[in-house]
Amino acid sequence: MAGTRIEDERGAALAQVSSAMVALHKEQFGRGPRRARSDFAGGDALVCVLEDALLPAELTMVAMGDQQRVRESRMYLQVATADQFITAVEGIVGRKVRAFSSATDPDHNTVFEVFTFEPDPSSDGHGPRRA
Numbered sequence: 001m002a003g004t005r006i007e008d009e010r011g012a013a014l015a016q017v018s019s020a021m022v023a024l025h026k027e028q029f030g031r032g033p034r035r036a037r038s039d040f041a042g043g044d045a046l047v048c049v050l051e052d053a054l055l056p057a058e059l060t061m062v063a064m065g066d067q068q069r070v071r072e073s074r075m076y077l078q079v080a081t082a083d084q085f086i087t088a089v090e091g092i093v094g095r096k097v098r099a100f101s102s103a104t105d106p107d108h109n110t111v112f113e114v115f116t117f118e119p120d121p122s123s124d125g126h127g128p129r130r131a
Helices: 002-029 056-063 067-080 082-093
Strands: 035-040 045-051 097-105 110-117
Touching: 002 035, 002 045, 002 082, 056 067, 067 082, 067 097, 082 097, 082 110
Parallel strands: none
Antiparallel strands: 035 045, 045 110, 097 110
């Protein structure tokens, strides 16, 4: 049963991260992605995949072949608000973020938020720190 409790804690933390990423995107862009999922990627990384994330104007730019402009504008805004993303994840996961990166795939209307954490020897590396 202890394994189930830990899995439940991890699942709850991942759901909270997804919700936080959606809320931050909505705050930044006026609408959030339609689908979001977060997963731990090994012991010290977290990836959040946000689908159907682009705005109608960005989709128009993609249709015109201007994917790079979409990538650049998204990256600019992400850099300007990186602290908000980092603070949200640190508060949910309970670990210090070492690095954060955001990437956009305009052709597939998908955004990736990637976080790496400082190593935590007291954690198994798969979720929130346990007391």
